[in-house]
Each structure stands twice: as C-alpha cells, then as structure tokens.
Amino acid sequence: MNEYTNRDRTYEGQPCTPNSSINCTVTSCAYHCQDAQRCGLNSIQVGTHETNPTQDQCTDCQSFKKRW
Ligand code: SF4
Numbered sequence: 001m002n003e004y005t006n007r008d009r010t011y012e013g014q015p016c017t018p019n020s021s022i023n024c025t026v027t028s029c030a031y032h033c034q035d036a037q038r039c040g041l042n043s044i045q046v047g048t049h050e051t052n053p054t055q056d057q058c059t060d061c062q063s064f065k066k067r068w
Helices: none
Strands: 046-048 059-061
Antiparallel strands (some): 046 059
C-alpha cells in the first residue's frame, strides 16, 4: 500500500494527529487531518502576499503543501 494515498496521513506518512489549536478547512493540504478539520502540524507559518495587508484574504498559511 502506498502510504501517501492514505487520507489520514500527513505528507511525511505519519498518522495525522489533529492539533486542537489549529483549526483548518483546507482539505487539499497534505497536512490536513481530513475528518477533524484541523491541521496535523505542531505549528504553522502564516504570512502575506501583500505589501500592506488589510484584510484576512491578504494572509496565507505558508506551511501549505498540495495534497498528493
Ligand atoms: S499546513 Fe496550513 S493549510 Fe495545511 S492543514 Fe495546516 S493550517 Fe491548513
């Protein structure tokens, strides 16, 4: 079985342990714990693609990695 096709595993192939401090709805991310609506990382990096961010749409989770 290819571990990277298991929806409950993270990008590294480890079981996805939902982080109760990081709620997330981005199910296309390789770190998303699919049924829990939470991130499986211990911490994430948030940044911006704007020079002067003024609203939530200006910010990004820079830990995102596309799901396989
Ligand atoms: S890395 Fe970012 S986008 Fe991906 S599941 Fe975690 S919080 Fe969501």
